Amino acid sequence: MAGDDAVQFGLGEPDFQPPDIAIEAFTRAMEEGRNKYTTTAGLPPLRQKIAETWHHLVPTLDESNVCMTMSGTNALLDIFLALVDPGDEVLLPEPYFPLYPTDVVICGGSPVLYPCNFENGFVPTVADLEARLTENTIAILYNFPSNPTGGNVTPEQRDELLEFARENDLWVITDEVYDRIVYDREHVSFIGAGYDKVIMINSFSKTFAMTGWRIGYILSPDPEAMGHITKMQYYVTACSNDAMQHAVLEALEKASDYPAQMRDEFQARRDLICERLNAMPGVSCHVPTGAFYVFPKVDVPGMNSEEIAMALLEGGVLCSPGSAFGAAGEGHLRFAYTIGREDISRGMDRVEKVIAELRGD
Numbered sequence: 290m291a292g293d294d295a296v297q298f299g300l301g302e303p304d305f306q307p308p309d310i311a312i313e314a315f316t317r318a319m320e321e322g323r324n325k326y327t328t329t330a331g332l333p334p335l336r337q338k339i340a341e342t343w344h345h346l347v348p349t350l351d352e353s354n355v356c357m358t359m360s361g362t363n364a365l366l367d368i369f370l371a372l373v374d375p376g377d378e379v380l381l382p383e384p385y386f387p388l389y390p391t392d393v394v395i396c397g398g399s400p401v402l403y404p405c406n407f408e409n410g411f412v413p414t415v416a417d418l419e420a421r422l423t424e425n426t427i428a429i430l431y432n433f434p435s436n437p438t439g440g441n442v443t444p445e446q447r448d449e450l451l452e453f454a455r456e457n458d459l460w461v462i463t464d465e466v467y468d469r470i471v472y473d474r475e476h477v478s479f480i481g482a483g484y485d486k487v488i489m490i491n492s493f494s495k496t497f498a499m500t501g502w503r504i505g506y507i508l509s510p511d512p513e514a515m516g517h518i519t520k521m522q523y524y525v526t527a528c529s530n531d532a533m534q535h536a537v538l539e540a541l542e543k544a545s546d547y548p549a550q551m552r553d554e555f556q557a558r559r560d561l562i563c564e565r566l567n568a569m570p571g572v573s574c575h576v577p578t579g580a581f582y583v584f585p586k587v588d589v590p591g592m593n594s595e596e597i598a599m600a601l602l603e604g605g606v607l608c609s610p611g612s613a614f615g616a617a618g619e620g621h622l623r624f625a626y627t628i629g630r631e632d633i634s635r636g637m638d639r640v641e642k643v644i645a646e647l648r649g650d
């Protein structure tokens with residue numbers, strides 16, 4: 290529905306290309322005959338290299354702790370297939386990345402949503418988690434930095450959330466696909482923080498701007514969990530893509546500074562978009578410390594987030610209504626700042642005009 294001239298804040302993917310070195314390595318690998326099945330868990334040198342990128346947190350990790358997947362999306366399904374039996378409950382954040390509840394249902398489980406509210410910086414309180422715990426709860430998923438909210442945890446908040454899991458003997462599924470897009474601080478991982486029933490989803494979609502390649506991984510310090518998960522990966526896609534795994538290994542070895550370059554540009558965009566949004570009457574947003582989304586509260590009396598998003602579309606701006614990420618997202622809009630700064634400014638001029646007209650300011 291958006292016209293050609295619409296400013297596109299809708300897409301959750303970097304507007305960069307993968308590093309040249311990865312594209313060259315991918316082409317070379319295919320020419321050299323790397324076009325076959327790999328082992329289900331993936332190429333050992335790549336898995337070892339990935340394990341080493343986490344050695345600052347868990348020095349004992351090796352290739353046996355990593356299973357390559359065809360994306361974070363594939364990783365999520367493998368993990369839920371391995372963990373969830375019919376009737377099991379999984380605690381999930383709301384607002385959520387839309388695959389989570391559906392994946393749990395596909396595996397016969399019940400999603401139980403816990404709130405990540407604006408007032409608490411989009412981080413849940415332990416009291417909110419405890420209120421949703423039953424004898425059927427087997428796991429909790431954390432997603433920091435978060436899509437759609439950009440919410441992130443401090444080490445102290447992470448420790449509290451892990452302690453809740455430990456006290457209740459829950460599996461922690463930690464979606465850290467934005468671990469390389471973190472601003473003003475170090476990434477706070479749920480791996481290597483004193484509790485080992487933790488399974489991480491990660492992906493090269495955002496890390497190396499290769500959303501269309503479809504490659505990611507699962508990492509856990511727990512060898513038994515990795516065994517079950519790798520079995521599920523066998524049934525889901527048998528293995529990841531051969532040539533692409535060679536390309537990602539080369540990118541990790543030779544373009545390790547690439548994610549930080551992208552991060553610096555995202556940070557400048559974040560500053561710009563937050564300043565513009567917070568200057569608009571009726572709009573307020575946190576300045577996120579990770580991912581590339583802002584999730585402002587937008588107050589237009591008598592209109593819900595979908596209606597506001599539709600009005601913005603007519604005004605030449607595409608963004609997502611907060612309700613697309615669950616009922617708790619109502620009252621918010623999601624803007625992905627995956628476009629250049631000039632386009633962000635042009636889009637924000639339009640947002641300012643439309644919101645002012647709708648509010649009668």
Ligand SMILES: Cc1ncc(COP(=O)(O)O)c(C=O)c1O
Nearest residue numbers: 301360361362386436466492494
């Ligand atoms: C929080 C989160 N997890 C997982 C994914 C899946 O990414 P992919 O399947 O491209 O690896 C995304 C993609 O937007 C995401 O935002």
